[in-house]
Amino acid sequence: MTSPLITPADLAALDGVTVLDVRWRLGGPPGAELYREGHIPGAVYCDLDTDLAGPPGAGGRHPLPEPGAFQDAMRRLGVSDHRPVVVYDDVGSTVAARAWWALRYFGHRDVRVLDGGLAAWTGAGLPVAKEAPAVAVGEFTSRPGGMPVLVADEAAALATKGVLLDARAAERYRGEVEPVDPVAGHVPGAVNAPTTENVGPDGRFLAPGALRSRFAGFGIREGVEAGAYCGSGVTAAHEVLAMEVAGLPAALYVGSWSDWVADPSRPVATG
Template sequence: MSRLVDADRLSAELEGASPPRLLDVRWRLNEPEGRPAYVGGHLPGAVYVDLERELARPGRPEEGRFPLPDPADLEAAARRWGLWRGDRVVVYDDNDGVAAARAWWLLRGHGIDVRVLDGGFRGWLHAGYPLARGDHAPPAGDVVLAGPGPAVATIQDAALAPRTGVLVDVRAPQHYRGQVGGLDPGAGHIPGAINIPTVTHIAPDGRLHEPARIRAALAARGVTAETAVVLYCNNGIASAHSALAFAVAGIGVRVYPGSWSQWSRSPGRPIATGATPAEAISAV
């Protein structure tokens, strides 16, 4: 299954006999409710997906901010979105694919043929294609989620990842170094992690860089297709986007969904600060 589709190709597919289903996954940390923007204008036929309520579940603080949804709940949500068995799906957002990648990662792990709109909402507008207004609530589908789910790493897997492969922190450098705090307690990174920010893989127009460029950037940090890779971020969202970029480059990974929001709330876990994997160590 391909992982990306551009606006021109998607427009042509939507005119075909068996068009893909569209999911609008607009979400930002500072604007978690994307429905108002969706209602104001979205790709024709797209259904709004609530990231925090449908692509995550309520959890205890020590689980991290956005625990993965139960498979049965995710399947029920997918049916509400109007997905049927055998449907092809395209997901998009208006934030360089970061939120859409969470949907891609979850659905692909359960056997759904899903792609991310490369360039997202901005790319669709730039290509000159039309929008629809209002809400779109299709008839419920009958999709069945199968497969083992996405490849995940536990908190202990993340702790051991630097010994068995590579642990990649995909946050901005100032968060990795512990120079800037966020919504979670403590500042810094998991000891042994290297920093390859998600934005490394994104071109100025919001599209992913070409696979060869992503592979070269990763190889320069010692990451190849043979490397065992675990990714984490603040809350398990941006790391799914890096998982998409790595997949486009032909590199499989596991994502640690609890990420820093879980690690920093786990008493006794070490915290590293500084520009290197283990420059200065303290404890949660």
């Protein structure tokens, strides 16, 4: 299996690659500001809200974009079908994972995440730039279906017949706090697996064996159907990425909790 991760040294040595900076903060500051302060030379800024998601609504706060809209966004950022893509952020790859997943879902076959993000890059003594590069329009074609997805009913069923992971912090899973969505709690039967525990203190992913052991503790092993959700399908993509590093396939409930609670008839569990 080819790893979905790449080291700073390997990225620095790679020619002919499109690099996307997908830094983002819930509540700010805007990722574009962080990008202008300094980014990997040649990287192009990719916005989570407008490039990697559709408009918020019944499908959640970060629903899948329409294929045509995603194709247009990626072409504008210089993404092409036969050119490798590397994505990075500065928050343990939690946002970069959404870019990795979206590109994979829409058919790109060579996407990797910079393990450790911008901190790993600068920690390796590699340079940053403030100038935005000139971008040639890419030749990316959206082909939806490259990664497995779940809708609400399928997520509910998976929580009973397989393993559905809730990637949010434990207090949100338990329903003790809910800073974003109107209802607190979790999908009945889901298992809490905070995304933050997929990486070490340096923001790099745990080794594949360590990740396999972590997910085995939740009942996930070869042959067990697995999926993940979070608040709006961003950090859950990080869970899917971590499982891929571990060699375990998983589906993403893109709408996640923000979609689940949009229908008041859906059950909510706490504790």
